[in-house]
Amino acid sequence: MIDVILSGLVEQVNTYLKQQFNLNEDIVVLSPIILSDGSVPQGTANKVVVMLTNISVDESQKNVYHPTRNPNTNPLPFLEYSFIAAAHFEAVNYAIGLKSIFAIAEYFSSSAGHDSQEVAKRDSRMLELNVKMLHQTDDQLATLWSRIGAKYMPSLLYKIQVILAPATGRPERPVLERKQPE
Numbered sequence: 001m002i003d004v005i006l007s008g009l010v011e012q013v014n015t016y017l018k019q020q021f022n023l024n025e026d027i028v029v030l031s032p033i034i035l036s037d038g039s040v041p042q043g044t045a046n047k048v049v050v051m052l053t054n055i056s057v058d059e060s061q062k063n064v065y066h067p068t069r070n071p072n073t074n075p076l077p078f079l080e081y082s083f084i085a086a087a088h089f090e091a092v093n094y095a096i097g098l099k100s101i102f103a104i105a106e107y108f109s110s111s112a113g114h115d116s117q118e119v120a121k122r123d124s125r126m127l128e129l130n131v132k133m134l135h136q137t138d139d140q141l142a143t144l145w146s147r148i149g150a151k152y153m154p155s156l157l158y159k160i161q162v163i164l165a166p167a168t169g170r171p172e173r174p175v176l177e178r179k180q181p182e
Helices: 002-021 091-109 116-120 138-148
Strands: 028-030 047-057 078-088 126-133 155-164
Touching: 002 028, 002 047, 002 078, 002 091, 002 126, 002 155, 047 091, 047 138, 078 091, 091 126, 091 155
Parallel strands: 028 047
Antiparallel strands: 047 078, 078 155, 126 155
16 A cells, blocks of 8 residues: 555655756655665665655544444544655755755745645555655654665655555454364
């Protein structure tokens, strides 16, 4: 599911940036910022790299009313995914990277361009999808970049909240036989 979400958001952002800057090619890629061996992935130079940074359950939304929720069932899980959009531009293109990051922030903050529900329609398990920018202190950013294993790059951090549809059926559990003591 997260692959559908992030790929869909990257596709939407690329469409927006192509229109804004009259580009012919995608400038945003879904990729790790740095590989586990410390090398930089191919195809990320002079691009904005989108990478998943965390997956969690939003417990604060557990008992909040939602119009699609059946009151006779358990609350729907609210999943949260965090992702970073980092400008991975070489020094000569640094200003283009900053311009791209600003345009992405503008895109997600405007209701005119961004339609997260269009992405939610790509997977029947999703009822709703919300994207929100996260504020990070300098210390939190330093910790994040340390976890990623890369040097700081101009970046934005977002939280995606996903409301899942209730399951249509429960998988059957195998019946285990117990031996009676003799």
